[in-house]
Amino acid sequence: MQISNAPGPKAYGQDDHSFQTAGGIDGIRQLVTDFYQQMDVIPDASHIRSLHPKDQEESIDKLARFLTGWMGGPSLYNEKYGRISIPAAHQHIDIGNAERDAWLGCMKQALDMQKSYPQDFRDYLMTQLTFPANMCRNRE
Numbered sequence: 001m002q003i004s005n006a007p008g009p010k011a012y013g014q015d016d017h018s019f020q021t022a023g024g025i026d027g028i029r030q031l032v033t034d035f036y037q038q039m040d041v042i043p044d045a046s047h048i049r050s051l052h053p054k055d056q057e058e059s060i061d062k063l064a065r066f067l068t069g070w071m072g073g074p075s076l077y078n079e080k081y082g083r084i085s086i087p088a089a090h091q092h093i094d095i096g097n098a099e100r101d102a103w104l105g106c107m108k109q110a111l112d113m114q115k116s117y118p119q120d121f122r123d124y125l126m127t128q129l130t131f132p133a134n135m136c137r138n139r140e
């Protein structure tokens with residue numbers, strides 16, 4: 001069976017389909033800006049907010065660049081900051097289920113704010129992000 005020639009819509013995980021659906025670099029930067037803004041206002045996220053630097057500019061740049069590559073777009077994180085392993089990048093941070101849930105909660109709110117995103121794309125991203133979020137845990 002030749003999946004690449006199959007008719008019908010592309011799966012989000014195929015090629016750069018997620019990157020394009022997310023609105024490219026500008027769309028992902030908006031998503032991540034909203035994500036960190038939610039971290040500022042959601043009471044359950046105040047603890048994980050306190051783990052991040054006060055100035056969010058570099059956090060936004062890093063996550064936006066990482067997600068660009070993760071969604072099948074250009075490898076912008078590697079170009080600027082070098083290679084990254086998500087579990088290794090978080091091993092110095094105390095992360096358990098509560099911190100994971102707070103992170104995913106901010107992401108869910110931010111995804112809901114992206115009015116151009118189809119609902120099934122939001123659901124897809126939440127499901128996919130659960131994997132790296134679980135891998136960031138280093139206790140429980």
Ligand code: HEM
Nearest residue numbers: 048051052053062063066089093095099100103132133136
């Ligand atoms: C599970 C809950 C998570 C928590 C509590 C968390 C927390 C943090 C914190 C506090 C930092 C800043 C570290 C520092 O400045 O020293 C950070 C950095 C980062 N996080 Fe997370 N994170 C989580 C999940 C994720 C996930 C799921 C991803 C990717 C899909 C991600 C991507 C990143 C990236 C790319 C950086 C920058 C790393 C670097 O360049 O040093 N994080 N995270």
